[in-house]
Amino acid sequence: MRTLCGWLCLAMLGLTAGCSGQANSARDTLILGAYTVPKEVYQRELIPRFQKLWKQKTGRDIYFQQSYLASGAQSRAIAQGFDADIAALSLEADIERLRDARLITHDWRAAEHRGFITRSVVVMLVRPGNPKNISGWDDLTRADVDVIYPSPKTSGGAMWVVNAIYGSRLKQTEKDTGSADPAAARRFLAAVQSRVRVMNKSGRASVTTFETGVGDVLLTYENEALLRRQQGKDFSLIVPDATILIENPVAVVDKNVDRHGSREAAEAFVGFLHSAEAQRCFASYGFRPVNAEVTGEFAAVFPQPPQLFDIDYLGGWQQTIDLLYSSRGVWTRIFEQKSN
Amino acid sequence: MLSNRASAGLRPASAMVMRAIFLFFVGLLVVLPVVAISLEAFRSGFGSLWKQISHPQALAALWLTLRMAMIMVVINVVTGTATAWVLVRNRVPLRGLINALVDIPFAIPTVVTGMMLVVLYGPHSVLGALLGRHGVEVVFSRPGIVLALLFVTFPFVVRAVQPVMMEMEGDMEEAASTLGAGRMRTFFQVVLPTLLPAILSGAALSFSRALGEFGSIIIVAGNIPMRTQVASVYIYGEIESGNPGGAMGLSVVLLVISLLTLLVLNLLQQRSQRHAATI
Structure with missing residues (x-):
């Protein structure tokens, strides 16, 4: 008993010493x-x-x-x-x-x-050698492609990803028809979301999931992808033509x-x-x-995507949060429509 | 009965002190937080609380949680009772070690449980690859949720049934078989009724525990809204995305379900005790 007290006192001393040091x-x-x-x-x-x-x-x-x-x-x-x-x-x-x-x-x-x-951009990380031959956004809706990104409810990174998916289709329709088509963007976002099997709580957790062998494409920050490659992880990186500037x-x-x-x-x-x-x-x-x-x-390291857009293209952050992530938002409602 | 005897042995004053301490701690540690959550949930009125609860994603998450917990309870009741039976009645080798292992799920952080299941059943593992070839998805799907819940709640039924089984000691079964009952009849008419309150108690505890399980599930389940997102993960998402109202709404529902489960269990136990006393 006495020795226990001694240890406790010692521990307390250590703690106070540590605090006063700071x-x-x-x-x-x-x-x-x-x-x-x-x-x-x-x-x-x-x-x-x-x-x-x-x-x-x-x-x-x-x-x-x-x-x-x-x-x-x-x-x-x-x-x-x-x-x-x-x-x-x-x-x-x-x-x-x-x-x-x-x-x-x-x-x-x-x-x-x-x-x-x-700054960064949203990129696609694919398996070594790109076995599923993924080259851009359209491939993400293919039935043989599993997509991974975290939940925008818990991850700021995932919000950037969803913004990129939605915005890239606005850009595409703008290029094709002259005006951005929100309905097409919504349908495209729903199509990509339906290929997602796992939504982790953070970008890091999604990378871990991807490393366990789940999924063909991981959508993430370019810097996160480059960091993983620096650590010797064998992934291929695709920078889409239209993507969002973070x-x-x-x-x-x-x-x-x-x-x-x-x-x-x-x-x-x-x-x-x-x-x-x-x-x-x-x-x-x-x-x-x-x-x-x-x-x-560093111009050679970071290629400039030809159709790069920023958050203001979607109307700024406040409007984007209301538009996509509020309880009646575009992203939130995707799930409800699908279950019908 | 035990508590009566114990408190009768104490002087009235110390019994009072004991009771006061007990009430104080139950109040401080359990009642106070529960009341705080409930008040917070009802603060903006019943209408807005209902709106939060009736959000399609919230309802889907709740329904999935209840179904997964029910499946887990059914499996747990069978395997837990069987485990207790083996531990009490059979002379298995290393019984002491196995007995200690039963409580291991309590000691392992649930996040690690989730990670362990992903490693075991993920597409890179032998088991996961084998199952995948036959079209069976375990992790990031519903079976993974049930597996995680089973692991986390495994000790409850075993530990509830074990002591009752030890008290039975086989004399009632001997009596039954002497009177000519077959093994099946002995089991269903003598053994099972005696064990039932304990089994139900274990089942109710594991059910309540499963409703709130988070750490393992957020890793093992896919967390896709309306498909593989359970209530606790939905609640976490609402907190993280700055909507505490939505989190409180579903929390209160889980709380009420838990409370009702445990209340019904208590009533059942009291009835069976009274029933036992009249015999």
Whole structure:
């Protein structure tokens, strides 16, 4: 019994020592609330590089507390009180939630590169050598092709995917007939959705499912696909002619940095993310850079799809969410019509 | 009976304290969260709650959950009772180890259960490939859901039936066979009625547990709305997509079904106890 008490005391001591270590005022601390996809590049490149820069510039050490969650979940966590200094999320709507909660009070879109730090496009990942001979969107409705993407209910990445499917057909009809046809886009989305057997909760989980051998095509971010290939996974990558340009925002969370007194460091870090050095790191991890100079350097790695469109083509995020994902939205209703 | 004896042994004051502590913890740990969920669900009125529950995807998810849980319960009742029988009556080798293994599903994180099933029955595995060639889909389909539920709830029926079986000790069956009853008749008229309350208790617990199961199912099922999406996964999706109202609606329905199941079970048990007492 006495030894047990001893162990407990020891454990408590260890805990308090650990806590006081973090609260050490000689060190600056930043809390980063990010989505899961760029986790590797933050941990292996960006944070170590910034720590070195900060030390050179100020002579102080800077310590990062990092949290990586699905973009929507991270955004909600911050809105409900997780005191992140910096929010790096997958889509504008998740940053806007923080503005609605009055946590971000500045105009984040007025920043460099309109507040975005990385870009990507929705691509198709197929089995090595492309055995099902998939070349574009139309192949996804074939009866012998199984498609995988996560659920837009839980994954920001899946929203980008569904936007790409829907928008690509709008583009197609616009090209063929001169005007975009929402009814055709809806039918096409329903046809692709009917080829989906598994909807995981996140993009990462979908990749895992794809790796267990399920499905012929995985729809995902280009950077996710490139990262998997870097890790030695043997997939073929197809960039469709018409696809959506993904832009990922970052913003300083005003209320939290003012409370922590960490505004200077937080703004320096966000500034660093826009720098050519950081942009090169992003690019080498498969993200399309926003910096013009670095974009030029990596032009060969990231082909420009001829019919690239962005979220504004669909009317912006708010309208897209209402149109596709609300309880009466186009995507939501696909399932109800099919069951009849 | 046991509790009566125990509390009679205590002084009234300490019995009061015990009761107060008991009520406090049940209130704090069970009643309070349940009431909070129910209040939250009804906050925006019964009409909007009904609208959330009657959403086609919510109803389909609920219906699928109930059907999968029922199938699981039927299988579990048979296999669980048989397992308990073997553990109590047969001299199987390594009985102690097998007995300990029964509780393993409680210790394994359900996410791991899901992963394990995908690895076992996925298209890359020998078993999965074999089944796939015969057109049988297990994972990302309904059989996967039932398998996950079976694994997660396996201990309930075994552990409910086992103690009752140990008390029976075979003398009633001996008496029955001495009086000329055949083995079938002995089983159905003597053994089964004695075990029935315990079997029902195990069945009700596993049913309730299955209604809320999430971790294994989100991995094993395809999660396609109206086809392979169960209630808990629907609820998770509603929370994640910023519609807590939809999540609360279906949660309350699951809660009510669970409560009714356990209530009916309690009534049945009380009746059978009274019945036993009058004999």
